[in-house]
Amino acid sequence: xxxxxxxxxxxxxLVDRVGxxxxxxPTLGVLALxxxxxxxxxxxxxxxxEPSNLYNLLNTSLVVMILAMGMTVVLISGGIDLSIGTTMxxxxxxxATSMKFGLPLFAALIAALATGALVGIGNGLLxxxxxxxxxxxxxxxxxFASGILYIWTKGVPIIxxxxxxxxxxxxxxxxxxxxxxxxxxxxxxxxxLGGVLGSTRLGTYFFAVGSSKTGAMQSGIRVDRIRTQAYxxxxxxxxxxxxxxxxRNTNVPADLGNGYEIQAIAAAVIGGAALSGGRGRIxxxxxxxxxxxxxxxxxxxxxxxxxxxxxxIGAILILAVLxxxxxxxxxxxxxxxxxxxxxxxxx
Amino acid sequence: MSSNTxxxxxxxxxxxKARLALAATATAAGLLLSxxxxxxxxxxxxxxxxxGGGTDYLPDEAVRKIVNGREVKVGFAPPxxxxxxxxxxxxxxxxxxxxxxxxxxxxxxxxxxxxxxxxSGTETLGIVQGYIARQFDAVFVCSAANASTMxxxxxxxxxxxxxxxxxxxxxxxxxxxxxxxxxxxLATVSNIGYDDRWQSGYLAGKYIAEQLxxxxxxxQIMGPSGSDWTxxxxxGFKKAIAEYPGMTIVGxxxxxxxxxxxxxxxxxxxxxxxxxxxxxxxxxDMALGASQAIDAxxxxxxxxxxxxxxxxxxxxxSGMDSIKAGKLTATVDVNSAEMGxxxxxxxxxxxxxxxxVNQFIRIPTGVVDKxxxxxxxxxxxxxxxxxxxx
Numbered sequence: 001x002x003x004x005x006x007x008x009x010x011x012x013x014l015v016d017r018v019g020x021x022x023x024x025x026p027t028l029g030v031l032a033l034x035x036x037x038x039x040x041x042x043x044x045x046x047x048x049x050e051p052s053n054l055y056n057l058l059n060t061s062l063v064v065m066i067l068a069m070g071m072t073v074v075l076i077s078g079g080i081d082l083s084i085g086t087t088m089x090x091x092x093x094x095x096a097t098s099m100k101f102g103l104p105l106f107a108a109l110i111a112a113l114a115t116g117a118l119v120g121i122g123n124g125l126l127x128x129x130x131x132x133x134x135x136x137x138x139x140x141x142x143x144f145a146s147g148i149l150y151i152w153t154k155g156v157p158i159i160x161x162x163x164x165x166x167x168x169x170x171x172x173x174x175x176x177x178x179x180x181x182x183x184x185x186x187x188x189x190x191x192x193l194g195g196v197l198g199s200t201r202l203g204t205y206f207f208a209v210g211s212s213k214t215g216a217m218q219s220g221i222r223v224d225r226i227r228t229q230a231y232x233x234x235x236x237x238x239x240x241x242x243x244x245x246x247x248r249n250t251n252v253p254a255d256l257g258n259g260y261e262i263q264a265i266a267a268a269v270i271g272g273a274a275l276s277g278g279r280g281r282i283x284x285x286x287x288x289x290x291x292x293x294x295x296x297x298x299x300x301x302x303x304x305x306x307x308x309x310x311x312x313i314g315a316i317l318i319l320a321v322l323x324x325x326x327x328x329x330x331x332x333x334x335x336x337x338x339x340x341x342x343x344x345x346x347x
Numbered sequence: 348m349s350s351n352t353x354x355x356x357x358x359x360x361x362x363x364k365a366r367l368a369l370a371a372t373a374t375a376a377g378l379l380l381s382x383x384x385x386x387x388x389x390x391x392x393x394x395x396x397x398x399g400g401g402t403d404y405l406p407d408e409a410v411r412k413i414v415n416g417r418e419v420k421v422g423f424a425p426p427x428x429x430x431x432x433x434x435x436x437x438x439x440x441x442x443x444x445x446x447x448x449x450x451x452x453x454x455x456x457x458x459x460x461x462x463x464x465x466x467s468g469t470e471t472l473g474i475v476q477g478y479i480a481r482q483f484d485a486v487f488v489c490s491a492a493n494a495s496t497m498x499x500x501x502x503x504x505x506x507x508x509x510x511x512x513x514x515x516x517x518x519x520x521x522x523x524x525x526x527x528x529x530x531x532x533l534a535t536v537s538n539i540g541y542d543d544r545w546q547s548g549y550l551a552g553k554y555i556a557e558q559l560x561x562x563x564x565x566x567q568i569m570g571p572s573g574s575d576w577t578x579x580x581x582x583g584f585k586k587a588i589a590e591y592p593g594m595t596i597v598g599x600x601x602x603x604x605x606x607x608x609x610x611x612x613x614x615x616x617x618x619x620x621x622x623x624x625x626x627x628x629x630x631x632d633m634a635l636g637a638s639q640a641i642d643a644x645x646x647x648x649x650x651x652x653x654x655x656x657x658x659x660x661x662x663x664x665s666g667m668d669s670i671k672a673g674k675l676t677a678t679v680d681v682n683s684a685e686m687g688x689x690x691x692x693x694x695x696x697x698x699x700x701x702x703x704v705n706q707f708i709r710i711p712t713g714v715v716d717k718x719x720x721x722x723x724x725x726x727x728x729x730x731x732x733x734x735x736x737x
Contacts, residue, residue, distance in 0.1 A: 052644075053618040060611045146462060155428025155460065159665050172643055249607050250639065251665060253632075254428060255462070256607075300600040300615035307572040309601060 027272050027284040029327030030320050034291050037298070045301055053297070055178055059171050061293030062182045063088075063241045063248070067260060068267035068285035069193050070237025075268055076197070077230035078210035078277030079127070079134040083141035084238045085260030087119045089252065090145045091242030093153065096252045099161040113239045119145060120235025124228025142261070149254045157253040161246070170247020182244045186286075189240060193233070194282040206230060210277030267292050270320040291320060410450050414699050418453035421694070422478035422486040424471055425515075428460040430663045431683055432489075434727065435515070438687025439487075440735030446695055456737035457483075468492025472500065479504040485536075485694055489515045491574065501534035510697065513538040514690050515681075517575035518707075531706050537693045539708045541681055546712040547660045548580035548629075550679050552587025554714045555594070555625045555656055558649070558676075562593040563624030566616040568602035568609050568633040580629050580660070597623065602633035609636025610643075617644055625649075625656035631666040631678050634659025638674045649676040662715065664731065667724040670717060677716035680723050684730045685710040 041048035067084050074081045091112040098108035119141060126137035167173040171180035197203035205226045208216040217223050241260075246252055269275065270291055271284025295316045299309050423439070425432035436458060446452040459477070461470035471490035478486045479500075486504070488511060490497055501511045513535050519542050523531035541547065555565060565588065570577035588594045598616045602609035609628055617623070617640055626641075628634025638648070638657045647654035650673070659666060662680030669675035689708055696702040715723045 047619050050618065053615070056611075056614045056618060060614070150428055150462060154433060156430045156433045157665065159668075172639060245607070248610070250635070251606065253430075253605070255605075296611065297615050300612050301619050303598055303600075305572065 027281055027287060027324075027327070028331065029323030029325070030270050030272065030284060030287045030291060032327070033316075033320050033323045034287060034294065037291070037294055041298060045298070048298065048301060053301075057293050057297045058290070059180060059182065060297070061289045062171070062186045063245055064260065064263045064267055064292060065186050065286055065289035066189050066237050066241040066244070067264035068271065068289045069189055069282055070234040071264040072268045072271065072273045072280040072282060072285040073193060073197070073206060073233045073237075074230045075265075075273040075275065076210045076278065076280040077206045077227055078213065079227060079230060080138065080265070080275065081123065081231060081234045082135065082138040082261050083119065083123060083145055084138075084234055084264050085257035085262075086142045086145040086149070087116055087235055087238035087257070088242040088245060088260055089254065089257030090119070090149050091116045091239040092246035092249075092252045092256055093149050093158055093242075093254075095243050096158040096161040096246045097152075099163065099166070100158065105163070105165050109243055112243050113236060116235040116237075116239025116242070117232055118235070119238070120232035121228065123231040123235070124224075127231070128224035128227055146254070146257075153252075153254050155254055157251040159251045162250050166247040168247070170244055170249070172248060172250075182248075185240060185244065189237065190282050190286060193237075197282060202226070202229065207278055210279075212278075263292060266317055270317060270324075272324050288320070291316065407449060410700075414450045414452050416451050416453060417699070418455060419485060419694075419698055420455040420483045421457070422475075422483045423456065423458040424474045424478070424486060424488045424490070425458070425460045426468070426471055426489050426491050428458075428462070430665065431661050432460065434663070434683035434730060435687040435690075437733060437735065438684045438730045439691050440687075440737050441730060441733035442688045442691035442735070443737060444733070444735035446691065450699075452695070452699065454737055468496075472496065475500055475504070479507060479509055482507065483509055485510045485512065485698060487512050487514050487690055487694075489513065491576075494518070494521055498532075498534050505534055510694075511535045512690060512693060513540070514686060515540045517543060517579055519544065520575050520579060523707075525706060529706065533706060535706070536697050537704045537706055537708055539686060539689050539693060539710065541686075541710055541712045542583075543576055543579035544583035544586070546709070547679050547681060548583025548585075549587045550583075550712065550714050551580075551627055551658050551660060551677075552584040553590075554658060554677055554679075554716075555627065556587060556591040558656055559594070559624050561591040564595045564597045564620065564622065565625045565627060566598040566600075566613070566620055566623050567596060567627040568612050568616075568629065568637055569599055570604045570629050570633075571601060574604075577629060584627060584629075602628065602636065604630050604633060606632040606636040606639075609633030610639050611636075613637035613640035614643065617641070617646070623655065625658070628657065628659040631659035631661035631663050631675075634675055634678065635666065635669055638669065642674070648673055658714075662723065662727070664724070664727050667715065667720055667727065670715060670720045671724070673717075677714050679712060680715045681712045682710045684726050687730075 038049065047053055067088065071081055071084055094115045095108045095112035098111045099105065103111070123138055123141050126132050126140065127134055164173070168175060168181050171182040175181050175184070197206065205216070205221050208219065208221055209223050209226045213223050245256060249256065267288035268280065268285050269288070271281060271286070271288030273280030273284060292313070295313055299312055304312060423436060425435070440456070443452070443454045443456070447454060459474045461474070468491040471488065472492055475486060475488055486509060488497070504511060511534065516538060518533060518538050523533055525531045567584070569581065585596070588596060597620050600612035600616055602612045609632060613626060613636060626634070626637040628637050634657050641648060641655055641657065649656040656676045658677045658679070659675065660679035660681060662678060662683060666675060666678045670678065689710055693704045693708060697704050
């Protein structure tokens with residue numbers, strides 16, 4: 001899943017290689033912060049590290065994690081998707097209503113995925129064909145998707161669609177022992193998107209377009225197509241999250257997606273994605289989502305009054321981004337030293 | 348008519364108008380409303396057909412003459428579009444249909460609710476300003492905006508001849524008094540709702556304590572800390588629990604009034620306090636999230652003897668289903684059916700009959716559990732299947 005070129009020293013032990021890799025990894029910052037949170041919690045609040053709590057925490061983070069992975073792809077390509085939360089709600093509504101009207105589960109899931117992809121295409125077309133800024137186009141799409149859901153549901157949550165399979169999809173019924181289906185889905189999404197970003201031409205194009213649209217265009221990359229594809233990825237990730245959410249929530253209110261776009265952006269940025277484009281990691285998005293979930297979990301366990309919760313979350317966001325920045329500086333110094341060593345110049 | 352809507356103290360505008368009202372009209376209206384109201388009310392045993400006077404003797408023609416086919420343009424501004432406010436609206440529509448069929452009232456109804464943040468109230472302010480600009484006759488408002496801001500807006504609209512009715516609001520927070528001022532300091536015709544402290548939070552606390560015979564620990568999932576509804580329900584809930592020295596609130600978390608956050612908060616708190624006996628969700632969605640958390644941890648729901656009690660507040664159709672299924676122990680039904688009905692009764696009495704309506708109309712609320720869920724659910728189903736549609 002790595003997307004950062006690292007110059008690894010030759011013929012070193014596995015431990016050395018892992019250590020070296022960590023040192024030059026820009027995600028080190030958030031990982032360090034997460035470990036710090038765990039260590040502090042272990043001493044002050046032992047219940048935090050109990051398996052049942054970690055299991056809850058992981059399950060809670062999965063929806064934001066999947067959204068953050070889609071958002072990371074968009075951010076890497078130089079865009080931003082403000083419609084991701086409402087797209088999630090719309091797709092959840094499509095899946096739930098399809099089930100309610102007697103469609104087979106498979107067809108309902110396909111309908112939800114198709115809706116997500118269509119929203120992604122819509123975002124892409126608004127940006128590339130009409131030339132709207134990403135922020136405005138996806139903000140407008142947020143309005144469309146939300147409005148459609150409100151008109152369609154008249155503000156009444158969709159209920160009465162839950163079948164036993166949907167409890168499994170939502171992770172309320174484990175698949176095997178403690179393993180839930182959303183865990184497997186999140187892992188698959190991570191492997192696919194990580195693979196695309198790290199090992200395919202499309203992934204390279206996402207980075208190239210996000211780093212410099214002009215440069216990418218001059219290199220013969222079809223920038224508009226790549227940007228649209230990034231939004232399709234984001235729309236599909238919203239659909240997957242929406243399907244899980246419909247199962248987890250057991251009803252679909254029209255405001256189901258409110259605020260999720262901010263969480264997705266926050267998780268992606270905590271994980272090292274740059275709002276200016278050209279930088280980001282799937283592993284970072286995963287760690288970012290877990291960090292956010294761990295923060296809320298700690299707040300609930302400690303019993304921080306809800307008035308202070310937003311301050312704590314804001315502080316964690318700043319800390320995570322600062323940690324990433326320090327990590328980037330450290331990794332830059334390490335890389336520079338290595339380069340000098342390899343060239344035979346004393347560091 | 349239920350005693351709640353009997354003219355006791357004049358509302359601001361109605362006080363002036365009442366002087367002009369004909370005694371005969373008032374008597375007719377009294378008879379009329381006593382025959383009509385509580386059709387939907389779970390607390391009432393009467394209905395139009397069974398009330399003492401019987402509908403045959405009501406002076407329908409006299410009222411028709413007063414109404415004279417007049418059209419009234421009504422704005423409905425809930426803080427958010429949700430299952431609860433849809434129930435309130437449907438009950439109102441059913442009542443409007445009754446008035447239309449019987450007395451020839453013509454209604455124009457428009458609903459606009461906040462779509463983004465129900466608890467900021469900012470969107471509602473814009474919606475109400477829109478109704479004022481478009482010269483609606485009457486506006487029903489439920490807003491989380493600051494009370495003084497709303498009063499300024501109501502005064503501004505009243506000066507232009509628009510009547511405001513608050514519903515499901517939190518005016519009790521400011522302890523308005525009618526001891527010397529019939530308006531209680533509010534620029535509204537009437538405030539239709541219930542007291543969040545004693546008719547919701549307190550009832551939930553009492554129910555838990557009584558079921559657990561005054562012994563046990565509780566966790567609570569609350570609404571956002573800035574919410575007036577949260578402040579008031581908390582006040583009532585904590586007062587009830589304080590009456591039982593053996594009861595303790597061991598943990599609390601913000602569930603944001605939504606199910607998913609309620610589920611997460613309950614899961615976190617159940618990890619820390621696995622031995623709790625009850626979970627209070629300040630609204631039904633959060634309580635249902637807590638119920639899912641109980642299932643997810645493999646814990647037992649309350650069966651009347653043991654397990655974990657979950658109680659919410661609202662009185663939603665989906666909540667009633669969950670009570671029947673044993674997933675939700677109880678809920679405080681704040682009576683959306685009666686609220687919608689009373690809103691229209693107050694409007695009709697004031698706008699058409701020039702009657703005084705009380706500034707504070709309190710509807711009955713109550714705890715619903717397995718013992719009485721059929722009744723409450725039946726009332727709600729009747730409302731939702733009713734003929735009103737505007």
